[in-house]
Amino acid sequence: MYPNLYYAFKDLLGLEIPFFKLFQTFGFFVAIAFLAAAYVLTLELKRREKLGWLQGVQEKVLVGQPATNAEIIVNAGIGFLLGFKILGLFFQWDTAMQDLQSYMFSGQGSLAAGIVLAAAFAGYKIYKRQQTLKNNKQKEEIVTVMPHQRVPDFTVMAAIAGLIGAKIFHNLENWNDFVQDPVGALLSFSGLTFYGGLIVAAIVIINYARKKKITIRHLIDSAAPALMLAYGIGRMGCHFSGDGDWGVYNSAYSTDAAGRVVKVAPAQFSAEVERNAQFFLNQYPSLDQIPHIPFEKPASLGFLPDWFFAYGYPHNVIREGVQIAGCEGQYCKVLPIAVYPTPLYEIIACIGLFLVLWAIRKRITTPGVIFGIYLIMNGAERFFIEKIRVNTKYNIFGFHPTQAEIISALMVIGGLVLIWYCRKNKSNTAAAVS
Structure with missing residues (x-):
């Protein structure tokens, strides 16, 4: 893992540049995600402007102020x-x-x-x-501002509102930790919930777009591929930094003293847990409450490395785990039992779903439908990945969903309703015209 860019350059290129310690790997990928999303959003808004689906608005600008x-x-x-x-x-x-x-x-x-x-x-x-x-x-000029020219504003608002929303939802999900140290929880650079950021940023941006007379359905359709791409790239930051946003333990694998993944028998898993009891008891009430699902790499997928199914996240940025033999420095921990690398799965899934959305965007002309498809895809992807992720669970009428499962289920339902409403609205409009 690469806690910051210093370690990435050192490991990949053999270059030791102390100044790069300032740039966290997670933050670097988040910045790339925003830039990539802004670029894709700009392209799609320009396309819709050329088709006449989006128009600019005239504004007074004071030049030479x-x-x-x-x-x-x-x-x-x-x-x-x-x-x-x-x-x-x-x-x-x-x-x-x-x-x-x-x-x-x-x-x-x-x-x-x-x-x-x-x-x-x-x-x-x-x-x-x-x-x-x-x-x-100084003089006053009237200029026409097109929707794609608002992308820098969208990006800044998404960054600020998204960070606030991600923090709020994370602390709601981890309320006990927040109560123990509210100031530290709010100021910490870790602990962000994607859906919280998405919801708050969406509210702020849609409100801004209404004021600027931008057609909301075409805006959200344009944003759908960008959001999926941003999520996939953001998950790269989670994976390559080892920020703790990983899955449950895969009890078919363990890690050796050097941090490498090794297969273990069920009895060996219990022995590894006992050997590292102090580490696990700091997180769970008892050793029999450790979340784990054994899954060995199938023979048919032998071409894939073991770390695709189980990973110890050596040198992770949150310094969680046990000491790596012979390692010196701040980031010398590895998980004693390998976990499912869920960020890696989401990277692959979301980049693939982005390509699907990008491919179908020209074929679907009903405004709002593309965003409905995005909601269904993203919600379904996250709902199923939650099955092997570590998250706080709620007790709702005997069910025990996580916050992300609740929101992702609502996203799927919302996507279906949005598609139905947009198609119905289009049909009614066509009938009224004829």
């Missing part, structure tokens, strides 16, 4: 942070390099460098404002 005091203050703040942390890094190189991540999220830095760079950034903005006022070329 000088910088405001708020913009100057923000610029100064950015300059201070860059000076305090980035320039401060060079002044405290030896100390910072011992634990670069801790340094970046601590109060350490260079106050003098921060003040100097803040003054420089603010001074530049003030100089530009004076030049603008001197030229006195």
Whole structure:
């Protein structure tokens, strides 16, 4: 596993670049997911604009407006942070390099460098404002803004609202942990629920689109392939960093001292559990409550590696497991019993489903249907993957679903209803016209 890009470059290319310790693998893939989704969404919106399904709106734009005091203050703040942390890094190189991540999220830095760079950034903005006022070329223009030009706004709103929603739903799902340390739970970079982010981001973006007079059904249809692709790429971050979002234990496999996956007999599984009892008792009330499903690689799938069915996530970013023999550093843990690598399965499934949505998007012309198909596909994929994932379960009338199972079931039902409604609405409209 690669907790951050430093370990990825070191392992894959043999390059040791300490500065890359700043960039978490999970965060890197999340950023790539947003960029890829924005690109795909832009392409689809442009296609629908050319077909006349989406139109732009006229807006008044003030050209040549000088910088405001708020913009100057923000610029100064950015300059201070860059000076305090980035320039401060060079002044405290030896100390910072011992634990670069801790340094970046601590109060350490260079106050003098921060003040100097803040003054420089603010001074530049003030100089530009004076030049603008001197030229006195302010004017009001009316421009047509097309839906695809709103994609940067959609992306920023999705990032902010998605993070908030993901945090809220995760803490609702893990309420006991939240109550014990609410501040730590809210500020932690781990612990995010995809569906929570999707729901809150969707509410914010749809509200924004209504204000900008963008046809909602064509917008959500355009977003469907992008959302599926973003989910698949985001799961790469989960898998390659080892963020704990994995499946239940596969009791047909264990891990050796070096972190490699090895097959074990049922009796050996019990022995491994007993040998690592302290690790398991920190997570479960008793050793007989450990969630596990034995499944050996079928002979017909012999071409696949064992880690496709069971993986120990060595060097995982959350440092969960037991010590790897001969390993030194922060990330030297591996799970004693291998788990199902569910993020890997979701990567494959969601990239495949993205290709399906991308292939059928031109054939289906009823607005809203593509998004309905997306809801069904994504909901079904997540519902079945939950069967081998570790998650908090609720007790509802004798059933014990997880939060994701409840939401994914609602997504499938919602998708079916949306398709029915859109097709019925189209038929009624056609009948009324004839």
